[in-house]
Amino acid sequence: MDPKRLSFLLAVARYGSILAAADSLHLTASAVSQQVSRLEKEEGVELLERGPRGVGLTPAGRILVEAAENIERELADARSRLSEAQHGVTGRVVIGAFQTVVSGFLVPILDHLHEALPGLELSIADATSARLPRMLRTGEADLIIVDRDLADTGHTPAHTADVPLLDEPWRLVVPRGSTFDLSGAGLEKLPWLGVAPGGASELPVERAKAALGITPPVVHRYEDFQAALALVQGGLGVTLLPALTVRLGVPEGLDVIDLPGLGSRHLTIRHRSTRREPGAGTRAVVTELVRAAGELDVLGSGD
Structure with a gap:
């Protein structure tokens, strides 16, 4: 199977017709139709249901379109990681936390975070423990630091992941x-x-x-x-x-x-976990937070 031909099928599925797909690819409709037909012959199945108002996907077509979408995502992720390796992580990451974590942990290590991640714009958002999960859901924060005992009822919410930070x-x-x-x-x-x-x-x-x-x-x-x-x-x-x-x-x-x-008290980092998240910046911040927590002396301070 030629992955390039999958991209033609994906374009047809997204735009609803061979003509519209051809316009998006800056090709002729004949060229797109020919590539899809060759893919059908190679696999021995019909991929499109052709009708007077456009085309639809057959069950086999939907399977290959899903595969094409997965390939597209993997390639985008690979390009992102290559860019990270060449140029470092860039972008903006918002860290949500409650007051004692902001004052006792994040502020003291902020200079270290800037030094370790010079390409990132870091933003700290102070909020109550009750509000933090909502900030993560709505995208106000890229990651939050929560008290695991208070954050939920014993399970991690859907489409999120927890990383232990500090006991x-x-x-x-x-x-x-x-x-x-x-x-x-x-x-x-x-x-x-x-x-x-x-x-x-x-x-x-x-x-x-x-x-x-x-x-x-x-x-x-x-x-x-x-x-x-x-x-x-x-x-x-x-x-x-x-x-x-x-x-x-x-x-x-x-x-x-x-x-x-x-x-x-069990402090935990929580971030969104989907096919597209966490992004490179969030992953890098999580790594540095865990490293900093491992070096923090919470037992020997304050007496």
């Missing part, structure tokens, strides 16, 4: 100089802060408490981590914060404790 430990934050009993029984008696319903850390904090085997009463609640820090600083309770938040620094008067059994 970020939870840390216990207490007023400085506290003499709390941090044994199993003592943890139950700590003045725990609660997370407001729908707050970004509600589910993981409750999971961490369950892992510790405690169900303490709650007086004060917070929705964002800055409010949590203020409440702890005011001596109103203790709470769990992710390592990236702690890495940004905590106010005076607080101690950060690495307590076994708290678990981690």
Whole structure:
């Protein structure tokens, strides 16, 4: 089978007639018809249903048109990769993430990303965890960084793919100089802060408490981590914060404790996954983000 002849059949399928296909290819209708006829003879099947109002595809014709489309895509992808190899990756990539990832991870590595990917225009879009998946669906972001526990109900949405980025430990934050009993029984008696319903850390904090085997009463609640820090600083309770938040620094008067059994927040890169995506730029950014996360010291910072 001559792949060049497939391109003639593909043009006829797209434009609906041999004459229109010939115009698009800058050839005569006779030349296009001849190439399709030769393809039919080579394969021993009829590919077109010819009628007074144009032509349609036979079942065999649809099979070969699908093959032609696949070849066309593969060639386009090969050309794109060749261009990358010769000239580097170019274009614009939008990275969506929530506040602590923007502040604690993306901003510190942005210079590295620019140095590693000089041909790319990188844009960071700060958004709530609830809004990030919608940004990916609508094309506002090329990739997003999400908390895997909050991003979905246990499965990756259709036409997307997940890439593990970073397991970020939870840390216990207490007023400085506290003499709390941090044994199993003592943890139950700590003045725990609660997370407001729908707050970004509600589910993981409750999971961490369950892992510790405690169900303490709650007086004060917070929705964002800055409010949590203020409440702890005011001596109103203790709470769990992710390592990236702690890495940004905590106010005076607080101690950060690495307590076994708290678990981690699982940060994940999510991007669209179709025949055309992710593009070269998105693939390159994902690779660099994973590399940077592997070099990040989330355990040794903030204490």
